[in-house]
Amino acid sequence: xxxxxxxxxxxxxxxxxxxxxxxxxxxxxxxxxxxxxxxxxxxxxxxxxxxxxxxxxxxxxxxxxxxxxxxxxxxxxxxxxxxxxxxxxxxxxxxxxxxxxxxxxxxxxxxxxxxxxxxxxxxxxxxxxxxxxxxxxxxxxxxxxxxxxxxxxxxxxxxxxxxxxxxxxxxxxxxxxxxxxxxxxxxxxxxxxxxxxxxxxxxxxxxxxxxxxxxxxxxxxxxxxxxxxxxxxxxxxxxxx
Amino acid sequence: xxxxxxxxxxxxxxxxxxxxxxxxxxxxxxxxxxxxxxxxxxxxxxxxxxxxxxxxxxxxxxxxxxxxxxxxxxxxxxxxxxxxxxxxxxxxxxxxxxxxxxxxxxxxxxxxxxxxxxxxxxxxxxxxxxxxxxxxxxxxxxxxxxxxxxxxxxxxxxxxxxxxxxxxxxxxxxxxxxxx
Numbered sequence: 001x002x003x004x005x006x007x008x009x010x011x012x013x014x015x016x017x018x019x020x021x022x023x024x025x026x027x028x029x030x031x032x033x034x035x036x037x038x039x040x041x042x043x044x045x046x047x048x049x050x051x052x053x054x055x056x057x058x059x060x061x062x063x064x065x066x067x068x069x070x071x072x073x074x075x076x077x078x079x080x081x082x083x084x085x086x087x088x089x090x091x092x093x094x095x096x097x098x099x100x101x102x103x104x105x106x107x108x109x110x111x112x113x114x115x116x117x118x119x120x121x122x123x124x125x126x127x128x129x130x131x132x133x134x135x136x137x138x139x140x141x142x143x144x145x146x147x148x149x150x151x152x153x154x155x156x157x158x159x160x161x162x163x164x165x166x167x168x169x170x171x172x173x174x175x176x177x178x179x180x181x182x183x184x185x186x187x188x189x190x191x192x193x194x195x196x197x198x199x200x201x202x203x204x205x206x207x208x209x210x211x212x213x214x215x216x217x218x219x220x221x222x223x224x225x226x227x228x229x230x231x232x233x234x235x236x237x238x239x240x241x
Numbered sequence: 242x243x244x245x246x247x248x249x250x251x252x253x254x255x256x257x258x259x260x261x262x263x264x265x266x267x268x269x270x271x272x273x274x275x276x277x278x279x280x281x282x283x284x285x286x287x288x289x290x291x292x293x294x295x296x297x298x299x300x301x302x303x304x305x306x307x308x309x310x311x312x313x314x315x316x317x318x319x320x321x322x323x324x325x326x327x328x329x330x331x332x333x334x335x336x337x338x339x340x341x342x343x344x345x346x347x348x349x350x351x352x353x354x355x356x357x358x359x360x361x362x363x364x365x366x367x368x369x370x371x372x373x374x375x376x377x378x379x380x381x382x383x384x385x386x387x388x389x390x391x392x393x394x395x396x397x398x399x400x401x402x403x404x405x406x407x408x409x410x411x412x413x414x415x416x417x418x419x420x421x
Contacts, residue, residue, distance in 0.1 A: 013409060016412055020384050020412075021326045021383050021384060021389070022383045022390050022408065023390075024389055024391060028330055049319055049323075050311070051365065051415065051416065052365070052380070053315045054362040054364075054366070055369075055380075055385060056314075056318035056322065056385070057362050059277050059318075061272035061276045062276040062279050063272050064271050064275040064288075068289055068292060069267060069271075072292075072293050072296050075293060075297050076260065076263075076300060
């Protein structure tokens with residue numbers, strides 16, 4: 001009945017190791033790629049997982065703290081339907097609070113989030129301090145960007161939640177626009193789903209509540225003029241968590 | 242103690258967006274899933290964080306639960322375990338916590354379409370007991386405690402290759418017994 005032999009032996013063990021948790025990080029990455037691309041591999045992983053799953057019966061139950069439910073319920077409450085991006089925001093919020101908690105500086109304790117929505121669809125996210133940040137529009141076919149600002153490390157991280165079409169003739173440039181002020185370039189986004197930028201001190205001070213983060217389409221390498229020269233395709237307003 | 246059928250019914254209701262059933266499901270299953278996360282992550286803070294993640298995923302993906310393919314407890318347990326292992330492994334990579342938290346790979350099918358065979362606990366229990374005690378404890382250490390080949394090799398003081406062949410021999414026997 002089993003078709004583990006449909007895979008060659010090396011892949012079969014990769015599947016077993018992954019399912020059981022024995023692989024190292026590099027092997028996991030390889031296995032995860034294969035799960036996506038190779039149905040026989042994926043089936044083998046699932047079979048190994050199924051074989052050992054009953055072991056979980058042996059794990060002792062431990063009651064979680066009673067206030068944990070409230071956070072889950074709150075996370076549910078923020079879901080306008082069931083979109084993954086908003087759940088990601090909720091999760092990130094919690095992790096971010098954990099990181100910010102260690103710092104005593106007021107600026108560092110601000111956790112700033114940007115929910116960037118495609119401009120063509122809806123107005124930018126309304127920002128009000130204290131409310132949970134939400135992605136303003138969620139369209140299946142749209143490119144959604146989620147950004148996190150880390151004041152401690154002065155790092156901006158952006159993740160593209162859907163496929164950003166590759167465009168060799170253009171760069172996507174990031175801007176911070178202080179409320180009522182002029183755009184300042186943060187640099188161009190990396191190709192691929194993640195961009196990580198170290199932001200210099202002078203720009204870091206601009207990353208505050210009420211500032212806008214925008215993405216424009218520019219020639220390769222970015223705008224030569226210091227202001228956007230191409231269309232602004234997405235923007236959002238920084239809000240604290 | 243909730244029966245598999247009760248939990249399956251709750252999951253179906255959750256898939257339809259029923260929040261009361263979701264609360265009920267949480268009440269009945271959170272101790273088990275928290276136990277799984279705690280055992281793998283060994284940190285209450287991380288396990289609590291993970292548990293929230295798990296239940297939000299359950300909320301979103303309850304529709305993928307298929308009673309014909311897996312028991313509800315198994316489905317939930319493997320979901321929790323997979324996510325916890327994922328997090329455990331990411332700890333050891335030099336990746337950015339914030340970027341990880343965004344977790345855009347969360348929609349990967351392996352997170353929830355996890356089992357396609359209904360295995361009974363008795364069959365595994367019987368088959369795993371046919372292995373030598375050392376092999377049994379290593380397999381448990383890997384599956385329940387999150388040990389890698391390197392971890393186990395180090396603990397036993399043997400080369401990686403030796404550990405791999407021990408475990409693989411044991412897994413082949415296990416598979417042979419289970420698939421009989």
